[in-house]
Amino acid sequence: MLSVRKLSFSYGDLKVLWDIDLEVNQGEIVTVVGANGAGKSTTLRNISRLVKASSGEVVFDGVDLLRLEPHQVVERGIVQVPEARRIFPEMTVLENLRMGSFVKATRKDRARNMERVFTLFPRLKERERQLGGTMSGGEQQMLAIARGLMANPRLLLLDEPSLGLSPLLVKHIFEIIKEINRQGITILLVEQNVYQSLKIAHRAYVVETGRVVLSGKGQELLADEHVRKAFLGM
Amino acid sequence: MIVFLQSVLSGVLIGGVYALVGIGLTIIFGVMRVINFAHGELVMIGMYLTWIIFTGLAIDPFVSILISIPAMFAVGALIQKTLINRVLGALPENQILLTVGLGLVLSNLVMLFFTSDYRILTTSYSSSTLRLAGLSVSTPLAISFAITSAITALLYWFLLKTDTGQGIRATAQDRDAAQLMGINVKRMSLLAFGIGAALAGTAGALISPTYYIFPQVGGVFTLKAFVIVVLGGMGSVLGATLGGVIIGVTESLAAVYISAGMKELFVYVLFLIVLLFRPAGLLGRSRV
């Protein structure tokens, strides 16, 4: 469904991605794990075209994404829930959700999608008139995911959805991710919570300083010596 | 007491027009983070456009906004596409140079074609007055205020209720997040500059029956708009609306009670006092 080949990228003179290769198949949960500054977010920002790759290929269902503008990537069904939520602070929960279905083709499903995300996150329904900026971190994360779902994603890119949440909420968010995947949405998940994400992932990639150093089935990597040492403290 | 109410009323009426200028500047700033120092020149072009249509086609200034609004929108969109677009994300000093330069070019172009003579647009009602609850109001000011209110209401509806309007606000609040929603932020920037220019042009049209029209008149309005926008809170449409009215009333009261020549001074004193206590402006953050 999505294949990234030899993707390289620099911030000015600083090269941060070196020939990244990764593959996401329809229906999968694929996770990319790695330490701070490894280049996980930069990879997602390249896929969403927020930054312009210096070389390589990103192909989604036969379409070369590197020719597209960010909004065209969303129109093709790739939706990113960015790091740090990036809720529109001066908009209400409802307005944030409406922005999620800004793309013309998704507006007709707005009411249905709204109901769907309220079923997934009843808390949002209670707070529908609250301003995004005044919500708690956990609520903002729910809103960010819900807003992403409003766009009828075929592939959902999630950038550290568990960041800064309480252990209970982390568990809940991972449950939600599994549930979303069960509903037929393919997921590319970037995480520092290595244990939880390897547990739910079909396949996983480990990145270190801008390179893919390891890949395999989620369960396999959980058992991998290097992964256990580097990320799980075992 | 009558004098006081009288000057507050005329201050509010002229403040409405100032608000239009300020709202345009604040929308442009909100979406693009560029301060348009050529904003007053857009007001000036709106004045000349109205004057040309009036003298050439004998169309009333308040009717001719139906022509000048779309025309100024197109001018704004063109400026965005050809010039401003190139300096988005550039160093602030480059952006300032560009818009200041644009202002100079516009005022000098107008001078070239129309000389620096003062023009006056005299309508049958230019100096007539209406009586309103015991107060007298200049007829053109009253009409312009009614139009201003209608346009402002329409703009709020657009920004708060329509998808495109919300897209403009979303772009102003978080440009990257907006792109991730599938919002074409280049298009939103084009719309923002078009709307900003249309509002400035409308303000120019509305004051043309009561103001001298000359190529350098823009400078005053750039300065006023800047004060209004900072006073209201950068990027806040509600703040600019409020700021415009406050500036109008302050000027009007200062002109009556202190001296007409000093009214500007009081605007800046008020401006500094507000910033001293509220550095982010009256409404540092607001929904619109």
Ligand SMILES: Nc1ncnc2c1ncn2[C@@H]1O[C@H](COP(=O)(O)OP(=O)(O)OP(=O)(O)O)[C@@H](O)[C@H]1O
């Ligand atoms: N806007 C930027 N300008 C310059 N360098 C940047 C910028 N954003 C990120 N970097 C650098 O690029 C590298 C990769 O950053 P990236 O955000 O992709 O890491 P990450 O894997 O997502 O880390 P984290 O887990 O902390 O979010 C880092 O060294 C970072 O300092």
Ligand SMILES: [Mg+2]
């Ligand atoms: Mg990151």
